[in-house]
Amino acid sequence: xxxxxxxxxxxxxxxxxxxxxxxxxxxxxxxxxxxxxxxxxxxxxxxxxxxxxxxxxxxxxxxxxxx
Numbered sequence: 045x046x047x048x049x050x051x052x053x054x055x056x057x058x059x060x061x062x063x064x065x066x067x068x069x070x071x072x073x074x075x076x077x078x079x080x081x082x083x084x085x086x087x088x089x090x091x092x093x094x095x096x097x098x099x100x101x102x103x104x105x106x107x108x109x110x111x
Contacts, residue, residue: 045083050069052088
């Protein structure tokens, strides 16, 4: 039973976009690894940009600085 965890920043991904990610990742596992889609789990975690850091700065700060 594959378990895939996708983490994205919480910046307005629509329900339709998330549904496409779930369907696409599931299909990729079917196509590449011959996994059963009925037992494939995909979870999308949306993280506030204040809680996601790169290079010692939060994404909120980096976006304000144009990085």
